Amino acid sequence: MASGYGLHGGTSRCFPFWQELLSCYVVNSNEEDNSGVKKCAPAMEDYYECLHHKKEAARTVALQNAYAKARQAHPRENQPTAQQIRNLGLLGKDDESKAFLAEQAKGR
Structure with a gap:
């Protein structure tokens, strides 16, 4: 949760990533020029990965597919x-x- 509070109180698991993203925006942008926001893409990617686990899920599927392929190639x-x-x-x-x-x- 972006509020910083987790389900059971305390900080949420992604709150440190949100703070990092927010500080990147503050440092790299101002009212006249927002071109520095492009520098925050890695921080944004880390925050979204923490929220949605897309890369982790893709890696897990790839490992499962590789394991199944290896089992078919070398049966017991x-x-x-x-x-x-x-x-x-x-x-x-x-x-x-x-x-x-x-x-x-x-x-x-």
Whole structure:
């Protein structure tokens, strides 16, 4: 919140960025000439990022996509099937679970 107060009192998380932006505007502009405001673009970008997290969200999506692509390029060897995973530890499936665990232990 630009008021400086957070949801639970005290300063909000973005208030320091707002103060930085405001001080940049005060230092770089006056009543006759506002051309110095262009110097405040990085401070404005930091403030908007604090408010909306657009860059952080884009970076997270890019990392998730890269991870999914790497998993597809290099699939696991001896990956258990869904049926094998469902049988592990369930009542009445002890024999299948023991056989699968023995097989996995042998493979290591």
